[in-house]
Amino acid sequence: MEALEAIQNGAASKPIFSKDSCVVFTVLGASGDLAKKKIFPSLCNLFEKKILPPTCQIIGYARSSLTTKQLADKSNPFMKAKNKDVLSSFWSHVSYVSGTYDTPDGFIKLNEKIEELEKAHGSEKRFRLFYLALPPSVFIPVCTQLKHNCWLASKNKSLGKFTNLFNSECRVIVEKPFGRDLDTSNELSQAITALFNEMEIYRIDHYLGKEMVLNLMILRFGNELFRSVWNRERIACVVITFKEPFGTYGRGGYFDTNGIVRDVMQNHLLQILCLVAMERPVSVDASDIRDEKVKVLKFIKPLDLDDVVLGQYVGNPDGKTEDSKLGYRDDPGVPNDSKTATYACAKLQIDNDRWAGVPFIMKCGKAMNERKAEIRIQFRDTPSDIFGGNCQRNELVIRVQPNEAVYCKMNVKSPGMTFAAEESELNLTYHERFEDIDLPDAYERLILDFILGTQTNFVRTDELAEAWRIFTPLLHKLDAGAKCPVDYPYGSRGVAAADEFIRASGFKFSGTYKWKAEKK
């Protein structure tokens, strides 16, 4: 509980719940992949660290008829805690209710279960939290059923208006995809905001819960060193990269309807861009930060076909694993003639005073040569280099994963008798600087924020609409087949043309430097 109080004091911007509050956390879609791999393990970690309120109760809800033991057996292989006592103590807080997603019966049962737990707890201060780990096709029916059966006292319907059930506060997390384009996203938002108010809706983008993404605010606004250089006078180019060394095999059906732009770029990478580019918020309150993110998005023009390079991976006959010999279209879930991009590189321009003329490059790909997510801020050339042209551009790199770090590529004097310039770095590698740290998983952090009622790291309705405004014209053209992706081999650096595209956009690649921590 002490840990919780500490976090409340530091992280949450409004009073949360006191020790006697009754918290019931329901995971809808409890038998699915996300629940078993991420949500239950995150809840268990919070439980083990004693951050969850000790009386917090968890309910799994899904269509299958399951026992709690069966639910535990599915999820336990993904738990960090290996101690059997911790696991069994955690699962003793979990119950399970089965029911459909579009009819009232299951939700009435769910409500009875929540009421039973609340009565046993006895407190009048009740928090009903719902995590929708569900496909978008059932978002609206589930939200509607939740609202009518678990959120509002249905018996009050006869009064002609809904009133809040008991003295409770309810919140809901929804998962992406939030629509396919601006119109479908707006429809979804309208349907959800007709049921819940903005303070109750938490749209999760798990990249916002990653340590180094959270770090961006403090790096930028807590260090005077950076304030005066964070602009177009000093910065030549910003590159935000996401690479994964595995393909979409087994997930091809889902992936093919979305593609890499919808899967990663429009959400995870754009959220990072906002945090890199936004102006200083008035405070760290959720509304101040999200106001600034919306403002910077409004300065970005919609993307067109010339602003992107696209790729699709093909099997690599020299690949070391069986998977790598298979191309994207070898997946039985993917149509043989699919033109869906598994790699994309895009250039965005932010037309405001701070950034006009600075290209923001976002690149992301599946089945590439490595796992890496990073933000690279490349500074302008040193004017009149008096060191024989050996000084390369400074770069500030925020390594999101793996091996979380902040390092700055620098020119220094070569050690010894020479007076030549050499590339090196100022290096802050987290696991070296902060020994024995156990960085929480992004889901763990965001679930805690959700429990605490902190909305900062969740996507607001207007922010989402702006994000779709930027991508929708491009996506519609891609959906209509206006640009075909170029093949790249599984396990490669992606599409070669993207290097030229990035260079032509203003990024200088010298090829002479390798980050020391990566050489090891």
Ligand code: BG6
């Ligand atoms: C998800 C995408 O949102 O993020 C996946 O749908 C992707 O395609 C994943 O693999 C990456 O997340 P992480 O945390 O493993 O970098």
